[in-house]
Amino acid sequence: MTKNIDGIFNPSSVAVVGATRTPGTVPHDIFMNILHSGYKGVVYPVCPRVKALGGVRTYKYIIDIPDPVELAVLVFPSEVCHLAMEQCGQKGVKSCIIISAGFKEVGEKGLERERRVKEIADRYGISIVGPNCLGAINTDPKVCLNASFARKMPAEGSIGFVSQSGALCTAVLDYARGKHIGFSKFVSFGNKMDIDEVDLLYYLGDDPATKVILLYLEEIRDGRGLLGAARSVIDNTGKPILAIKSGRTKEGASAAASHTGSLAGSDEVTDAIFRQAGIMRCRTVEELFNNAIALAYQPRPKSNRVAIITNAGGPGVMAADASIDAGLELAEFSDKTAEALEGSLPKTANTKNPVDVIGDARSDRYHAAIGATLEDEAVAGAMVILTPQSMTDIDDIAREVVATARQHPGKPVYSSFMGEADVASGIDILQRSHIPHYILPESMATAFAASRAFEQRLGVEHVPSEPFADVDRAAAEAVIEKARSEGRTHIGEVEATKVLAAYGLPTLPARLATTADDAAAAAAEIGFPVAMKISSPDVIHKFDVGGVVLDIEDEAAAREAFEHIVSSVKKARLEAKLDGVNVQRMAPPGREVILGLKRDPVFGPVVMFGLGGTFVEVFRDVAFRAAPLGRRDAADMIRETKSYPILTGVRGSAPRDVEALEECLMRLAQLATDLPAVAELDMNPVMVGERGSGAAVADARIMLVKEGGDA
Amino acid sequence: MDKSEVDARVRKVIAKVLEIDEAEIQETSNFVFDLGADSQQSVELVAAFEEEFEIEMVEDDALAVQNVGDAVEFIGKIVNK
Numbered sequence: 001m002t003k004n005i006d007g008i009f010n011p012s013s014v015a016v017v018g019a020t021r022t023p024g025t026v027p028h029d030i031f032m033n034i035l036h037s038g039y040k041g042v043v044y045p046v047c048p049r050v051k052a053l054g055g056v057r058t059y060k061y062i063i064d065i066p067d068p069v070e071l072a073v074l075v076f077p078s079e080v081c082h083l084a085m086e087q088c089g090q091k092g093v094k095s096c097i098i099i100s101a102g103f104k105e106v107g108e109k110g111l112e113r114e115r116r117v118k119e120i121a122d123r124y125g126i127s128i129v130g131p132n133c134l135g136a137i138n139t140d141p142k143v144c145l146n147a148s149f150a151r152k153m154p155a156e157g158s159i160g161f162v163s164q165s166g167a168l169c170t171a172v173l174d175y176a177r178g179k180h181i182g183f184s185k186f187v188s189f190g191n192k193m194d195i196d197e198v199d200l201l202y203y204l205g206d207d208p209a210t211k212v213i214l215l216y217l218e219e220i221r222d223g224r225g226l227l228g229a230a231r232s233v234i235d236n237t238g239k240p241i242l243a244i245k246s247g248r249t250k251e252g253a254s255a256a257a258s259h260t261g262s263l264a265g266s267d268e269v270t271d272a273i274f275r276q277a278g279i280m281r282c283r284t285v286e287e288l289f290n291n292a293i294a295l296a297y298q299p300r301p302k303s304n305r306v307a308i309i310t311n312a313g314g315p316g317v318m319a320a321d322a323s324i325d326a327g328l329e330l331a332e333f334s335d336k337t338a339e340a341l342e343g344s345l346p347k348t349a350n351t352k353n354p355v356d357v358i359g360d361a362r363s364d365r366y367h368a369a370i371g372a373t374l375e376d377e378a379v380a381g382a383m384v385i386l387t388p389q390s391m392t393d394i395d396d397i398a399r400e401v402v403a404t405a406r407q408h409p410g411k412p413v414y415s416s417f418m419g420e421a422d423v424a425s426g427i428d429i430l431q432r433s434h435i436p437h438y439i440l441p442e443s444m445a446t447a448f449a450a451s452r453a454f455e456q457r458l459g460v461e462h463v464p465s466e467p468f469a470d471v472d473r474a475a476a477e478a479v480i481e482k483a484r485s486e487g488r489t490h491i492g493e494v495e496a497t498k499v500l501a502a503y504g505l506p507t508l509p510a511r512l513a514t515t516a517d518d519a520a521a522a523a524a525e526i527g528f529p530v531a532m533k534i535s536s537p538d539v540i541h542k543f544d545v546g547g548v549v550l551d552i553e554d555e556a557a558a559r560e561a562f563e564h565i566v567s568s569v570k571k572a573r574l575e576a577k578l579d580g581v582n583v584q585r586m587a588p589p590g591r592e593v594i595l596g597l598k599r600d601p602v603f604g605p606v607v608m609f610g611l612g613g614t615f616v617e618v619f620r621d622v623a624f625r626a627a628p629l630g631r632r633d634a635a636d637m638i639r640e641t642k643s644y645p646i647l648t649g650v651r652g653s654a655p656r657d658v659e660a661l662e663e664c665l666m667r668l669a670q671l672a673t674d675l676p677a678v679a680e681l682d683m684n685p686v687m688v689g690e691r692g693s694g695a696a697v698a699d700a701r702i703m704l705v706k707e708g709g710d711a
Numbered sequence: 712m713d714k715s716e717v718d719a720r721v722r723k724v725i726a727k728v729l730e731i732d733e734a735e736i737q738e739t740s741n742f743v744f745d746l747g748a749d750s751q752q753s754v755e756l757v758a759a760f761e762e763e764f765e766i767e768m769v770e771d772d773a774l775a776v777q778n779v780g781d782a783v784e785f786i787g788k789i790v791n792k
Contacts, residue, residue, distance in 0.1 A: 020749050027749075049731055049747030060745075079777060080744040 007095025011071035018076030027075035037146035078102030089124030098131035133190030134166030157182020160210035184209035205233035215243035223603035230277035272624035297434035298412035300455035305331035307373035308354035310385035316354035319441035326449035344368035381412035398426035510584035520555035538576035545572035590687035605672035627669035
């Protein structure tokens with residue numbers, strides 16, 4: 001069923017069902033908010049026992065209203081919402097906001113109420129925002145709808161705000177009003193019985209009044225839907241999406257049986273998927289709005305070269321440091337710019353970047369410096385700093401910043417008037433004129449960098465993955481099926497290698513040996529040198545129990561290694577079931593990396609890459625992406641790790657075969673999407689050879705999803 | 712006390728507390744949805760029933776009663792215990 005979200009924001013008529021006469025209560029205030037917000041449609045109070053509300057005639061039931069009703073706002077207690085919903089259906093209402101609390105958030109009884117209301121809504125094809133929410137606001141002057149219990153209607157603007165928390169919304173509205181930040185649409189969706197963040201993202205993506213979308217999420221249910229919606233909105237409309245995701249937990253990592261599982265906590269995965277989708281994740285409301293005003297009010301920087309103009313040396317240096325930390329560069333001015341600055345600033349001024357117009361600067365110097373630097377082709381945008389000194393004409397400078405920025409509409413201008421009381425009126429001028437203002441120069445630099453990063457992201461084409469045709473899915477499924485039929489959820493190295501080989505991953509020749517002589521024979525068949533490793537469903541960390549011997553050069557050493565491994569493991573893990581010892585061709589020398597996958601409960605199959613070996617959990621230098629992967633995704637996740645320079649060659653070492661790694665990641669992602677029975681998979685280590693020589697999986701294991709449940 | 716007397720006195724109390732005409736009160740009337748009782752009036756109704764019938768009711772149980780017929784039943788049981 002297509003959801004009728006436009007009926008929530010642009011209704012021609014609204015009924016407030018369950019309104020009351022008691023000021024200070026939600027059912028009363030919502031009706032009054034609609035009545036007094038300048039709503040351009042018709043509003044009907046549905047209010048048994050009361051003749052009129054705010055001078056407007058009431059109706060006992062919604063079905064008594066003589067005209068059509070497009071939107072119903074339900075404010076009745078949850079116990080009777082099903083009765084109201086039934087009448088909404090009879091009346092032909094297609095959109096509904098349920099403000100009332102007392103649904104699934106209060107437990108089983110509430111959940112039952114929610115199911116009952118949803119069943120009625122589905123029967124009549126009614127789309128619902130809520131329950132347990134603040135409501136919705138549309139500031140479009142043609143609509144002017146405040147169907148919420150927020151204290152005041154926000155100003156008109158270009159930011160769309162979507163929140164799971166109603167209480168946060170009221171705080172955000174107050175915060176934004178103080179900074180003259182306006183909104184296009186504002187909605188809290190509460191328990192998301194029907195309309196959720198995915199629906200609202202698509203809607204705001206199509207909304208011409210919205211330029212920037214802000215999300216506050218506590219719980220993501222449809223991770224894949226969110227990833228798809230965000231990608232679609234960003235790639236097709238160029239609208240940035242910024243999000244706070246709270247409620248970070250470690251529950252996803254606690255029960256993990258693999259390196260990937262223990263590293264892929266729910267928050268790390270959320271972080272990675274947001275990055276993959278292009279969603280800008282923010283940790284605080286302040287960071288959210290710092291970035292949002294930059295993106296909503298100013299053009300995005302065309303390069304990372306910034307000009308800093310300041311009347312104080314210290315803050316200029318702080319801004320320069322913060323800019324470099326954020327990945328920006330201080331623009332080098334052209335000769336023409338240098339001449340212009342030298343001609344208009346006193347001799348004591350610093351005409352290099354950061355430009356110091358000196359403490360006694362008045363608005364004429366700011367005008368000259370901002371204008372000259374913005375004219376320079378090497379400058380992508382300007383950051384203007386002011387500290388209030390006795391001769392500083394703060395308001396005039398603010399007006400000059402606004403005027404000069406308007407003369408250069410293609411380049412962003414941000415400001416930081418440092419202080420509070422003396423600079424207040426100047427800040428007010430800047431904020432009312434949509435020049436982003438930051439109390440701290442560091443926040444200004446971070447916002448500039450965020451806007452630049454988004455601009456760069458837009459330039460990157462997302463190429464969907466092409467499945468590899470040479471995989472043998474049936475062979476991989478046969479291995480899994482065999483393990484399943486034997487009641488196993490753990491697939492050790494020997495069988496895991498078969499699964500990986502079926503997907504074209506670079507495995508090494510190997511064979512399981514059950515006696516010392518068998519091990520010697522296997523080693524001779526495979527060719528020396530070999531590695532020998534314990535094969536046991538009960539042993540995950542083989543090194544920890546003396547279960548690995550490397551660089552075995554002859555048959556005698558192979559026999560000895562077999563005996564050593566078996567006795568060590570038996571000593572360390574008396575109860576462990578031993579399948580034998582895996583004899584494997586020794587991996588060629590290379591850098592050790594880890595590749596893995598985990599089935600995330602929210603986002604589905606997730607692929608991991610990182611610096612490998614035994615210390616993988618110590619360094620936690622890993623990157624994640626949702627499968628499937630395109631070449632670009634694979635390349636990005638490798639480059640995202642801190643250890644990436646090790647692969648490109650540092651201190652005289654040869655560059656490694658990163659292209660081979662990218663292909664491994666893409667093949668692993670295909671395996672992850674093809675084989676839903678695989679809950680977790682580790683390839684650790686994978687040895688990466690020099691460029692052109694490929695990679696080799698030196699060890700691997702697989703955990704299967706339990707029949708009818710998780711791994 | 713027979714059911715018709717309980718019924719008549721319950722309707723009288725409802726009409727008084729909610730300031731409505733007794734004729735508007737049906738056996739199936741929901742206190743909130745049909746008669747427009749808000750949360751404060753729901754509490755007032757419980758208190759008024761207790762006074763009228765000289766009984767004590769467990770407030771949570773009383774507030775869980777949603778319509779007039781059920782209230783008559785609920786109060787009748789307590790009165791005739």
